[in-house]
Amino acid sequence: AQKVTQAQTEISVVEKEDVTLDCVYETRDTTYYLFWYKQPPSGELVFLIRRNSFDEQNEISGRYSWNFQKSTSSFNFTITASQVVDSAVYFCALAGGKLIFGQGTELSVKP
Amino acid sequence: NAGVTQTPKFQVLKTGQSMTLQCAQDMNHEYMSWYRQDPGMGLRLIHYSVGAGITDQGEVPNGYNVSRSTTEDFPLRLLSAAPSQTSVYFCASSYETDTEAFFGQGTRLTVV
Numbered sequence: 001a002q003k004v005t006q007a008q009t010e011i012s013v014v015e016k017e018d019v020t021l022d023c024v025y026e027t028r029d030t031t032y033y034l035f036w037y038k039q040p041p042s043g044e045l046v047f048l049i050r051r052n053s054f055d056e057q058n059e060i061s062g063r064y065s066w067n068f069q070k071s072t073s074s075f076n077f078t079i080t081a082s083q084v085v086d087s088a089v090y091f092c093a094l095a096g097g098k099l100i101f102g103q104g105t106e107l108s109v110k111p
Numbered sequence: 112n113a114g115v116t117q118t119p120k121f122q123v124l125k126t127g128q129s130m131t132l133q134c135a136q137d138m139n140h141e142y143m144s145w146y147r148q149d150p151g152m153g154l155r156l157i158h159y160s161v162g163a164g165i166t167d168q169g170e171v172p173n174g175y176n177v178s179r180s181t182t183e184d185f186p187l188r189l190l191s192a193a194p195s196q197t198s199v200y201f202c203a204s205s206y207e208t209d210t211e212a213f214f215g216q217g218t219r220l221t222v223v
Contacts, residue, residue, distance in 0.1 A: 043217055045201065
């Protein structure tokens with residue numbers, strides 16, 4: 001069975017702080033894909049990143065970075081120097097036959 | 112580029128009423144799915160389809176039916192609405208199961 005767990009329900013930081021959103025997954029598949037999506041207050045879902053299970057290299061995109069560790073079944077997301085515009089709900093997801101999402105982490109960045 | 116179109120955006124139903132949430136995509140995607148979003152529960156998969164004529168149950172399928180007669184359309188039917196089905200519903204499509212998913216704008220459904 002597939003499962004994605006985002007243990008942090010809500011995180012509140014002050015602007016310019018770094019913040020890490022945790023994601024732990026379970027799957028019996030050897031080939032699978034992991035994703036992060038952002039849901040800003042306007043409600044739409046925005047794709048951020050897709051990684052396959054064979055690529056454990058960390059990824060950096062501007063202030064965003066992702067750390068994939070197969071040994072701990074984790075795919076964590078770090079925002080460096082957070083900004084108010086980063087305030088949103090962030091979802092981690094796992095694809096292996098179907099796309100399953102975690103519970104989401106609501107990030108609030110205060111000025 | 113329409114992408115994924117969901118209708119309606121808002122709906123209020125009385126308990127026991129039936130309705131269909133419409134979802135259409137114009138990207139020739141094979142994989143389509145329906146999710147419901149409830150506070151603290153994230154996005155939970157209701158039903159999904161890997162192609163026309165093929166559907167399967169997700170995590171929370173009870174009370175919902177789907178069909179996929181064409182590649183473009185994937186309607187979600189509530190046969191007898193219940194207050195527990197009050198939620199925000201999202202339709203999504205992707206080229207394959209493990210590629211980037213594109214989401215509709217969501218339908219906010221209230222069952223009274």
